[in-house]
Amino acid sequence: MIRMGNSKNIPDIVIGRLPIYLRALNLLIAEQREYTSSHELGERLGISSAQIRKDLSHFGEFGKQGTGYNIAYLHEQIRQILHVDREWPMAVVGAGDLGRALVHYRGFVPRGFRVVCVFDNDPARIGEQIAGLTVQPMSELASQIAAHRIQVAMIAVPLEAAQEVATQLVEAGVEAILNYAPITISVPDGVQVQYIDPVAHLQHMTYYLTPKS
Amino acid sequence: MIRMGNSKNIPDIVIGRLPIYLRALNLLIAEQREYTSSHELGERLGISSAQIRKDLSHFGEFGKQGTGYNIAYLHEQIRQILHVDREWPMAVVGAGDLGRALVHYRGFVPRGFRVVCVFDNDPARIGEQIAGLTVQPMSELASQIAAHRIQVAMIAVPLEAAQEVATQLVEAGVEAILNYAPITISVPDGVQVQYIDPVAHLQHMTYYLTPKS
């Protein structure tokens, strides 16, 4: 297989840190700062400065000796690397409390995403309006995803339904799934999956705690 | 410093996988299965069987050669290791869409957690009922956390308020924080913090996608 000269295989763990750097840069921009350094970023994030420089070096040279990184420039570069220098339309499946909160969430648009449709299989919910979107039946899923050219979806259904929904999403052409149901789903190679399981994080922390009561 | 004989320092990354194992065991229990193997667990989770055996070996010997692991027994053991063989009372700060969804979420109780109070600083929200709980003003935070002996809290406020809320929680005695605001917060040593940032996960995935539109 031919490999492009500039597309080395960058560790996934490095990719996973770029959004964190971007988040920190957002804040620095809000503070009206112009320059930062790997040392300052590291301090704020609890990461070593060497790691930040090493991570960024996979993609190019974004800093200047002596002065550090121009915040706006580095921000824009990372946005391009992560492909969030545009707006990704997204589908939400599940219009329960969580799905509703996702549709309402104001934090997607400023960071490159927009919920453009929401689905549910409960007749009581279909037709309901959420933040200007109409809850659609699952029978509309494939056609809507095609019509909106949706590549990214979020699953907010009960765990029993999550695998079936994932399968439908992939069949409809979705290539990246953020799954809120506490179950590992199986998808074909090449389809991206990430998980959000608050209880897993809580359990991780309680390992270190001694119960009071 | 004196170190107990049986409390070796177990890598944090191993602790982070235990909740995933627990989640898989929950499913196997629901399927009425009695025994499993490191191979089967690994298949389901996309993890090598060797890693699962290695991880578990940090805590004891839970399996039997030839037959694998008794599911109910392993489940109970991991629950004890993670200290979720009890119910942790939790506070939610922020009664917006997300906070509301967290208070309503049915997935906490079966896995060791229960939201017992919710706070907001918006007079329009204070007094509101959410799933049987009354939204309380921030001025009540310290006394309520003490009264309920709360050690775990979730932050669901806008990012501008997150650091201040975290500081108040720690002062009130909270030892573990799950932060939904997209900002790295600073807390004293010994206080656990975990982050949930859906956008970071989405951006991680879009790195691997080629935009269609």
Add this chain to the structure above:
DNA sequence: TAGATTGTTAATCGATTAACAATC
């Protein structure tokens, strides 16, 4: 110039995997 900070190399550290004796 002197001070600061990058990008990169090499060394260190830690995590994952392969392999297998033990044994159910």
Add this chain to the structure above:
DNA sequence: TAGATTGTTAATCGATTAACAATC
């Protein structure tokens, strides 16, 4: 017994860190 699977060791693999020449 034969087959399966554990727990563990040693080897491999990969990620992090320390250090520094280059240079703004």
